[in-house]
Amino acid sequence: MPGWTSSIKRRAGEMLHLPPDAVGSVARVTIVGDDVTIEGAKALLEVSADRIACDLGDRVVEIEGESFVIKLVTEREIHAAGRVRHLSFGGGRP
Amino acid sequence: MSDSRWEWFLRGSVTLWVTGPGTRELLARLQREGVVMRDVHFTGDGVLLRTSVDGLRHLMASRRAYGVRFRVVDRHGAPFLGQRLLRRKAFAAGAVAFVAILYTLSSIVWRVEVLGAEGEDQEAELRLAAAEAGLQVGQWKSRLAPPVELAERMVARAPNFVWVGVEVKGSVAVVRGIPKIPGVPQASQQPCNIVATRPGVILDVQASRGRVMVKPHQLVQPGQVLISGLLTDRGPSVPASGHVFAEVWYTSEVSIPLRVSSQGLTGTSVSRDYLAVGGARLRVWGFQEAPPTVYERDRETEWHVGAWRLPVQWVHATLYEVKPAVWQVDVAQARDEALIMAAADVRSLAGGDMVILGQSILQERLDRGTLYATILTRVQQDIGAKAPIPDVGSSPTSQGAAQS
Numbered sequence: 001m002p003g004w005t006s007s008i009k010r011r012a013g014e015m016l017h018l019p020p021d022a023v024g025s026v027a028r029v030t031i032v033g034d035d036v037t038i039e040g041a042k043a044l045l046e047v048s049a050d051r052i053a054c055d056l057g058d059r060v061v062e063i064e065g066e067s068f069v070i071k072l073v074t075e076r077e078i079h080a081a082g083r084v085r086h087l088s089f090g091g092g093r094p
Numbered sequence: 095m096s097d098s099r100w101e102w103f104l105r106g107s108v109t110l111w112v113t114g115p116g117t118r119e120l121l122a123r124l125q126r127e128g129v130v131m132r133d134v135h136f137t138g139d140g141v142l143l144r145t146s147v148d149g150l151r152h153l154m155a156s157r158r159a160y161g162v163r164f165r166v167v168d169r170h171g172a173p174f175l176g177q178r179l180l181r182r183k184a185f186a187a188g189a190v191a192f193v194a195i196l197y198t199l200s201s202i203v204w205r206v207e208v209l210g211a212e213g214e215d216q217e218a219e220l221r222l223a224a225a226e227a228g229l230q231v232g233q234w235k236s237r238l239a240p241p242v243e244l245a246e247r248m249v250a251r252a253p254n255f256v257w258v259g260v261e262v263k264g265s266v267a268v269v270r271g272i273p274k275i276p277g278v279p280q281a282s283q284q285p286c287n288i289v290a291t292r293p294g295v296i297l298d299v300q301a302s303r304g305r306v307m308v309k310p311h312q313l314v315q316p317g318q319v320l321i322s323g324l325l326t327d328r329g330p331s332v333p334a335s336g337h338v339f340a341e342v343w344y345t346s347e348v349s350i351p352l353r354v355s356s357q358g359l360t361g362t363s364v365s366r367d368y369l370a371v372g373g374a375r376l377r378v379w380g381f382q383e384a385p386p387t388v389y390e391r392d393r394e395t396e397w398h399v400g401a402w403r404l405p406v407q408w409v410h411a412t413l414y415e416v417k418p419a420v421w422q423v424d425v426a427q428a429r430d431e432a433l434i435m436a437a438a439d440v441r442s443l444a445g446g447d448m449v450i451l452g453q454s455i456l457q458e459r460l461d462r463g464t465l466y467a468t469i470l471t472r473v474q475q476d477i478g479a480k481a482p483i484p485d486v487g488s489s490p491t492s493q494g495a496a497q498s
Contacts, residue, residue, distance in 0.1 A: 073130065
């Protein structure tokens with residue numbers, strides 16, 4: 001049962017008032033201006049100049065926009081820059 | 095995971111131009127394999143990306159499966175830099191030679207700076223001492239003795255210096271010296287007498303060496319021997335020394351006006367500001383009415399453009415009110431003042447230590463509002479001065495001027 005350790009972690013985080021991404025393996029999608037940062041990504045599904053799709057484990061984030069430039073791709077993080085038009089979260093992994 | 099920039103530089107990275115139908119799927123695959131990519135640009139028919147040399151191996155392994163072709167556009171990092179340097183041997187040798195020459199030149203003393211020497215002679219002395227101690231221009235710094243030892247050697251060779259310090263700052267050696275202060279000349283061992291410099295009545299004789307020739311209450315004349323250096327008439331002679339205190343009389347002529355008029359500032363002031371253009375002044379600020387009599391003090395700016403003084407300057411003037419004051423002195427006050435002035439006069443005449451024994455007014459005359467007085471001041475002072483022993487046979491009480 002994978003929820004066992006994660007629920008303890010979540011409880012501890014709630015007690016200590018920690019942000020959830022500091023404790024568990026929760027994804028975080030940050031968009032500041034034209035900078036897009038996806039942390040805790042499981043897999044990069046699709047990437048192109050106008051579309052980035054990324055598996056976050058329990059859902060898929062799809063970012064649509066224009067002239068994306070990927071600054072950095074690592075196993076856990078994706079940093080991109082570009083004008084974001086549309087952001088959507090899809091269901092589980094297809 | 096090699097994703098710090100420094101690691102990327104050390105291991106080397108490449109900028110790739112990737113084309114082919116499966117490029118985007120390949121990128122997703124590489125991400126899942128943990129390959130770090132940077133600066134991914136999507137263009138019409140391909141992708142420009144930067145990845146490490148390790149990433150390149152992954153790409154090579156899976157390019158067939160995705161039907162992708164790639165071309166290396168640019169290489170970055172240490173391994174490629176090293177290769178390039180190996181190819182340009184002369185350049186690499188030049189760089190190494192530059193560093194080596196710079197290092198060699200910086201380990202030579204290029205300048206010896208001398209501080210603290212007064213005059214060219216002392217500086218030359220210090221330089222010579224430094225050269226003899228092994229500190230000179232062109233010397234290897236590694237061959238120099240430690241500064242403390244250098245300083246010791248130099249101070250032994252420079253007799254006119256009381257202390258020498260050596261400090262090596264880069265390629266400059268700073269030598270700091272403190273010159274000896276010429277000492278007080280030793281008292282002359284030449285036999286001499288102590289003679290009177292002024293007429294006076296002896297009060298006290300304190301001889302530390304020599305034969306006392308006078309007694310208290312005796313009147314002496316200038317040049318008279320007070321303490322003789324001749325111990326016996328034909329015997330050994332010594333440099334006489336000691337103090338001879340005598341009462342000396344001075345007369346001073348003093349005149350004191352009884353009516354004194356002066357001008358004094360009252361403390362009120364008015365200020366004005368002017369713009370001075372050439373010779374003319376334009377009043378800009380301060381239109382208060384000035385007191386009838388004033389003392390004016392101006393403060394002018396010094397506006398310059400380079401060395402050229404501008405013809406336009408700002409002048410701040412302060413007008414202080416002045417009031418004349420007159421005060422009358424009565425004769426008794428004038429007399430007191432005359433005594434004080436006479437004492438000051440005597441103090442400058444006597445020169446050296448003295449004690450005023452008493453003052454008396456010999457004569458006074460009041461004429462047209464001014465008190466004229468002749469004042470006698472009696473002073474106790476040392477009247478002795480050294481003088482050479484005259485040849486045996488000449489008069490011991492010869493008259494002559496002596497330096498006090």
